[in-house]
Amino acid sequence: MKIKTCLIGAICFGLNASAWAFGEVNHWSSGWGQGTTEYVVKGKGQSQLYIGCNPDKAMFVMFTDPTGQSVDNYDGLTQTRTFSVSVDGGEPIAFNDVVSRVGVDNVYVAWEKLRKGKAVTVTGDKLQPAHFTLNGAGKVLPAFGQSDCKIGAAIPGD
Template sequence: MKLATAMAVSCVIGLAAMPVTANAYFGEPGTWASGWGQGTAEYMAVSSDGSAELYIACNDENPVSMTLTIDGIAYGNDRQGEFNLVLDGYEISIPHFTNSRAHAEGFLYAWERMRKATSIIAVTDDGKRVELPSRGSAAALPSVDSPAMGCKTQFYSF
């Protein structure tokens, strides 16, 4: 009994001493990344200081979901506020809306511009502005006409 208790305590201490790390390949500050999990393609850009992230999720079941999080406050699909993207000085309103043909085309346009942009700024409807990285966007985001493009809108699927 004493041996079992000592082993259990050792295991607990060993687990407590293990470092907790984030997924190193996804969501690094200052760059774009992509991943795949449970049938969903995921794309993320994290600001250089780590305070903001743009997250895009695509799967076969639902239209694309795009969320901007700044200091823990989420904007976008079904969140408390909206956001626009300013790509190389050109502002695209509510790029995550795909509920009309015009909005779906706006999303696709924003996607292609994000792949090539040298400047990406997100602006929330409550006045927050955050610079997101452009580094790695072309590698992380497949071209709209690529077979790897898995995002669908309410009007288009690839």
């Protein structure tokens, strides 16, 4: 009886494991939890591009390279490291400065390119580049003004 119970538990655990992992390789996904709308695409290895939007906080963006090293917008604020997106082979656009005037302009431009492009290459300081599909991104990422993302002067004060 004990073996049967353990076997059933192991099968249920295995079936539910995919529900615990957010995002799929080469597929844009969105979710919501604890007041934050999340958008993510995963690539080869441990690479992923993550965007978190909470109406009460600044937009959070993070790039993780194929080896698992990451950089986010807090690195951009401290001017320690940045990351850029290059959509369909275009010029790289800095994507992790969500506060400065130039950074905010870049985020708006990059967001629209992510929604309309075919592929994106993400590069960062001391990180390996990663390539992600943009197939389906336009259906997952809403127009920026319709998202919960707050950048620049729109960031609520403490």
